[in-house]
Amino acid sequence: xxxxxxxxxxxxxxxxxxxxxxxxxxxxxxxxxxxxxxxxxxxxxxxxxxxxxxxxxxxxxxxxxxxxxxxxxxxxxxxxxxxxxxxxxxxxxxxxxxxxxxxxxxxxxxxxxxxxxxxxxxxxxxxxxxxxxxxxxxxxxxxxxxxxxxxxxxxxxxxxxxxxx
Numbered sequence: 001x002x003x004x005x006x007x008x009x010x011x012x013x014x015x016x017x018x019x020x021x022x023x024x025x026x027x028x029x030x031x032x033x034x035x036x037x038x039x040x041x042x043x044x045x046x047x048x049x050x051x052x053x054x055x056x057x058x059x060x061x062x063x064x065x066x067x068x069x070x071x072x073x074x075x076x077x078x079x080x081x082x083x084x085x086x087x088x089x090x091x092x093x094x095x096x097x098x099x100x101x102x103x104x105x106x107x108x109x110x111x112x113x114x115x116x117x118x119x120x121x122x123x124x125x126x127x128x129x130x131x132x133x134x135x136x137x138x139x140x141x142x143x144x145x146x147x148x149x150x151x152x153x154x155x156x157x158x159x160x161x162x163x164x165x
Contacts, residue, residue, distance in 0.1 A: 025069055025110070025163065029063075029081055030062065031158050032060055076123065080121070094162060109135060
């Protein structure tokens with residue numbers, strides 16, 4: 001449980017350094033080596049230097065470049081990234097529709113998903129053992145899908161997070 005808390009705190013730290021705002025949804029994918037992050041957090045001593053402290057706590061993190069999905073009816077945006085130090089691929093997908101989930105605010109929704117596989121996928125939404133989340137999108141600020149998985153005996157947290165800008 002402690003590693004989950006540490007991982008979530010580290011993700012929040014990543015988000016605090018997000019780039020300037022624009023007028024679209026912006027997503028990013030991340031990988032966290034849980035053991036490395038735990039060791040960094042356990043040995044961390046605050047220095048008072050925010051940049052140095054952030055760097056010390058970012059050990060074991062890989063944050064891939066942001067991307068802007070195409071926002072529109074039945075639009076699918078998919079990005080793939082190499083899983084660090086492996087031959088595996090991370091596939092992240094974002095999909096918008098008005099036919100999947102309705103709420104009091106309307107029927108537009110956004111679905112995000114992330115999956116890891118030996119090769120890039122066309123769509124992480126339909127992949128086995130993916131992590132996915134769907135939200136009605138009229139008043140969305142942030143949505144995240146994340147999952148823990150073991151790769152080569154090590155525990156990782158992978159995720160996709162999208163923010164309305």
